Amino acid sequence: MSKKGNTIFFKRPPRILSYAAVCGSKEKEGIIGSYADITLDDDMYGEDTYEKAECKMLSAAISLAVKKSGKREQDIDVLLSGDLLNQIISASFAARDYDFPFLGVYSACSTMSESILLGSALIGGGFADTAVCATGSHFASAERQYRYPLELGCTRPPQSQWTVTGAGGLVLGRADRGIKVVCATMGRVCDYGVTDVNNMGAAMAPAAADTIMRHFKDTDTEPADYDLILTGDLGALGSRIVKDLTWEKGYDISSNHVDCGEIIYKVIESEFQGGSGAGCSATVLNSYILTRMEAGLYKRVLFAATGALLSTVSSGQGESIPCISHAVRLEI
Amino acid sequence: MTGKTRENYNRNYLEYVKTQDPPTKHLKNCASAFGVGGLICCIGQFIRYSLSFAGLSGDELAGATSVILIFLGCLLTGLGVYDRIGRYAGAGSIVPITGFANSVTSPAIEFKTEGWIYGMAAKMFTVAGAIIVFGVFSGVLVGILYLFL
Numbered sequence: 001m002s003k004k005g006n007t008i009f010f011k012r013p014p015r016i017l018s019y020a021a022v023c024g025s026k027e028k029e030g031i032i033g034s035y036a037d038i039t040l041d042d043d044m045y046g047e048d049t050y051e052k053a054e055c056k057m058l059s060a061a062i063s064l065a066v067k068k069s070g071k072r073e074q075d076i077d078v079l080l081s082g083d084l085l086n087q088i089i090s091a092s093f094a095a096r097d098y099d100f101p102f103l104g105v106y107s108a109c110s111t112m113s114e115s116i117l118l119g120s121a122l123i124g125g126g127f128a129d130t131a132v133c134a135t136g137s138h139f140a141s142a143e144r145q146y147r148y149p150l151e152l153g154c155t156r157p158p159q160s161q162w163t164v165t166g167a168g169g170l171v172l173g174r175a176d177r178g179i180k181v182v183c184a185t186m187g188r189v190c191d192y193g194v195t196d197v198n199n200m201g202a203a204m205a206p207a208a209a210d211t212i213m214r215h216f217k218d219t220d221t222e223p224a225d226y227d228l229i230l231t232g233d234l235g236a237l238g239s240r241i242v243k244d245l246t247w248e249k250g251y252d253i254s255s256n257h258v259d260c261g262e263i264i265y266k267v268i269e270s271e272f273q274g275g276s277g278a279g280c281s282a283t284v285l286n287s288y289i290l291t292r293m294e295a296g297l298y299k300r301v302l303f304a305a306t307g308a309l310l311s312t313v314s315s316g317q318g319e320s321i322p323c324i325s326h327a328v329r330l331e332i
Numbered sequence: 333m334t335g336k337t338r339e340n341y342n343r344n345y346l347e348y349v350k351t352q353d354p355p356t357k358h359l360k361n362c363a364s365a366f367g368v369g370g371l372i373c374c375i376g377q378f379i380r381y382s383l384s385f386a387g388l389s390g391d392e393l394a395g396a397t398s399v400i401l402i403f404l405g406c407l408l409t410g411l412g413v414y415d416r417i418g419r420y421a422g423a424g425s426i427v428p429i430t431g432f433a434n435s436v437t438s439p440a441i442e443f444k445t446e447g448w449i450y451g452m453a454a455k456m457f458t459v460a461g462a463i464i465v466f467g468v469f470s471g472v473l474v475g476i477l478y479l480f481l
Contacts, residue, residue, distance in 0.1 A: 048445070049445045051445075144442055148438075148459065149438040149439045149441070149442035149443075149458075149459070150415065150438070150441075150442060151409050151410075151412060151414065151415045151434070151437070151438035151441055151442070152415060152418070152434065152435060152438040152439075152459060153409075153414045153415045153416075153417060153418020153419065153421075153425050153426065153431065153434050153438075154415075154418055154419075154422075154426065155361070155418065155419055155422040156419065157356065158353075158354040158355070158356060158357075159353060159354065192341070192342040192345040192346070193338075193340075193341025193342050193343075193345070193346055194345075194346065194349065199349070199353070202349040202352070202353075206342075206345065237352060237353070237354065240352060241348075241349065241352060244348075272354075320341065
């Protein structure tokens with residue numbers, strides 16, 4: 001392992017052994033519907049509360065990823081997982097189902113990229129051989145925690161996004177083939193002073209732009225070197241802003257930038273700017289993107305999921321929204 | 333908390349975001365609020381006329397009409413219809429008494445999973461609490477003004 005700036009380079013890059021995704025009924029209609037391993041018709045997933053459903057989705061993604069990797073439970077050295085709910089209950093409760101150690105991470109919607117970064121660092125440093133990285137979210141449980149009761153008849157502002165119901169997980173390890181995690185850039189917390197909790201795209205875009213540009217600098221690459229620059233859940237508005245912010249600094253990412261939130265839903269109607277939530281980047285990466293990478297359609301992908309690190313308390317007290325983005329570079 | 337205050341917000345960026353924001357369709361929102369809100373009031377008036385034919389009058393009539401509308405608001409919330417109406421109608425379905433019924437019923441349904449006492453009953457007024465507080469407060473204020481006029 002070596003380091004330049006805030007980017008870690010892995011000498012013997014860990015590889016993605018397997019991946020799995022579970023998605024809800026609304027997400028099934030969209031682009032990931034035919035790629036996800038489990039698609040739900042019922043968003044309750046047979047449970048009696050939405051929190052339990054979220055936990056079950058996450059657990060299903062983890063067990064499926066482990067099963068597909070061909071590893072036994074005792075071969076897994078660590079599970080790195082987190083979610084959006086208070087005290088990351090979905091992740092810790094899902095970890096009850098397994099015998100391997102669990103490290104809880106919280107980075108809001110960028111949990112997927114943070115857990116891949118940490119997992120790769122553990123493997124790259126020789127502290128683990130196999131790591132599972134997973135995260136998920138549920139529309140109804142997030143709505144209850146961050147906004148209003150589901151049945152409350154209020155309007156959604158046009159900047160708002162729709163929390164994705166879904167979970168995704170992948171297994172990192174040592175192998176001779178598969179997608180490599182070559183390097184990863186740790187994000188800095190950026191806060192430009194956006195206070196509108198309905199405008200997450202605008203709040204998170206500076207963090208994404210900052211991490212992406214630092215990654216270019218640290219690795220001496222430019223946007224054209226990547227087949228895909230994938231952000232997490234900026235939505236349509238945030239994607240436009242991140243393109244403007246990077247263009248302003250001399251990087252033109254407009255031709256290969258794709259946002260998971262922007263592409264996840266088929267028709268953007270009541271979702272307005274697109275999907276959001278930890279499950280957004282997790283499901284899109286672990287189904288659509290990695291499948292296409294394995295098929296050789298993308299050779300080099302920069303995955304920079306973004307997270308808004310707010311709580312209902314901080315926004316209630318009038319604080320602006322600090323945001324973060326971690327980037328990992330995946331290569332075939 | 334340190335670091336970020338209103339003084340060191342990135343004003344340029346906030347100005348720029350404003351130019352990118354999709355506009356709220358005020359005219360369309362007003363029109364649908366007017367239409368749906370008016371329709372709810374018409375239904376209320378219809379119920380009122382029907383009840384007065386049935387022989388009710390005065391306070392009884394007003395009370396019975398409200399009770400029926402509140403019941404309908406609760407029923408539609410429970411059936412999962414009211415939030416759809418609300419998403420389209422905005423203030424049109426929030427302002428009438430049915431909207432108040434919705435704001436009490438929806439958290440009650442939502443928090444039922446946390447138990448009958450600390451969940452359903454305690455959190456029933458998370459949304460409606462503000463309406464009650466300011467409703468009573470403005471009632472008192474108007475009452476005082478009325479006393480001196």
